[in-house]
Amino acid sequence: MRSSAKGGVGMQLRTWTSRRLWLLAVYAASAAVLFCAPLMLSDFRLNLLAKFLAYAIVALGLDLIWGYTGILSLGHGVFFGLGGYAMAMYLKLAASGGRLPDFMDWSGLTVLPWFWKPFESIGFAIAAGILLPALLALILGYVTFRNRIRGVYFTILTQALVIITTTLFVGQQAYTGGTNGVTGYSKLFGYSLASPETKRWLYFVTVGVLIGAFLLCRFLVKSRFGKVLRAIRDGENRVRFIGYNPAIYQMVAFAISAGLAGLAGMLFVLHVGIISPSMMGIVPSIEMVLWVAIGGRGTLGGAVLGAVLLNSAKSTFSESYPDMWTLFLGALFVVVVVFLPKGAAGLIGQLRGIGRRKGRESDERTSGVRNPAV
């Protein structure tokens, strides 16, 4: 009796450490690849990768709210876009050098609108790029989660948010640049955004921010807060009856998720040099969810992997088969949904977990995440 109990503990410890080592190795290898990428890739490819890594930050945030909390947002394009606009407004003002930005001039404005003024400061722009999306999410979360609007109804509301925001941005051309968005800037702190050196630095900044975002999300999901989030996904009402207020937890998770999307949007603008309403619309919002679905929701590594893989596939397909690539993407999505409900990360876990005992949670990938409500 005693020895068998001991043996059990020993085995637990062994699977725990081997899993731990395995994960550590994967993290170390990924970080090494990311830091060595500038040596292997052309400037063009490196810039693309930097953009994908920014997307990966959005995917992390989406995974937090969808994969872990079970709330599907099809509105993350808006949060991403708000971050992008915040950074673009700073860059535009810096590029205009004290004069009115060109598109305002064309639209007949004579003075800088009051809400543009603070964006002359990079510190304000960065803070706004994270806090504005988070605040918007908090407000939307307050009116929905508190009133127990969830599932499909919440998702539809996030789509409505996208339509309202893009319509507003397109309509207010004098203040937002309309359909064209905000573009026409080439320098950050006096360095040319187009030069390979700057691009390399921005790449490293993006890698750093991604690692930071990953560690933040990892801390969140491992904490008791993260356990409550997963409990909400499993049974929101039950969480209520043991004394937690799920609405507050959902609001905080949603706000953090939106803040991460805003952060990603800022980096995106630095890599791409433009932000426009079409980049925050319905289609990009849905694409963001696909990254997480394909990478594997409920695992942070899966979300990052999904964003990078899917966007790489997209750019490869679109280069090789300019007419057909959307079909390929659609097919890929169908295949994943039908055959790999847990995404790419789930597939890796399944391969590793073959022959293992069922029902144990020592490996979350193999035991599987319950289907969050769609």
Add this chain to the structure above:
Amino acid sequence: MSERVESVILQCDGVTVDFDGFKAVQGMDLTLTRGELRFLIGPNGAGKTTMLDVICGKVKPASGKVMLRGGVDITRKREHQIAELGIGRKFQTPSIFPSLTVYDNLEIAMKQNRSVFAALRAKLRSGETDRLAAQLEMVGLQGKADWRAGGLSHGEKQWLEIGMMLLQEPEILLLDEPVAGMTDRETEKTGELLQHIRKTQSIVVVEHDMEFVRSFASKVTVMHEGRLLKEGSMEEVQRDDRVAEVYLGKRRDADASRSTA
């Protein structure tokens, strides 16, 4: 024991619940004293579960009051606030969190500061790990602490949920058919547990299993069609003509359902 000073912990006055015109509970009174084990019985549709729903805040009554500890009316409070005030609820079907481990289920249920900020910083202190370990042992799941709760058997889930509720340390426990689907051995164990809990906490149990109810010398409340029919000891209740009438009509059904079960 009956000499002890009985202080009221929960008082329901004239509770009426209206589901779109259907009155599930009508003017129901219920008084619970500290340390009392109370059984709530009655035929199907009598409003027993709805009564528990009212107390724990799941259902808002159309009229009536539910006073906790003589002071606060909790009918306008929300579920998580009521839970924080010390009322725990166990539903009929086991409702645990299937994707969390057994241990994590207990950890988040444990009495603690339930704000987001506290949950972000929470670390298990040694006193807490001791309590969790003791609770695991009590519900017989010490070997399965790192199992996904979804992989447990039905009986184990019931026990896990009971363990979660005990760690919540409510002053009042509301149990909806806790022994449904349990084996005789498990039922017996649950009975012992109830005897143990009633020393420190008050319990309301909705139960269909008359054998189980009879094995306790406790007060029984009989409900019928949303109203209070009779309150008293099991013998008093059984002698009552109206109770017999309500149950006689159902007896045949009950026997039939028992033989098929």
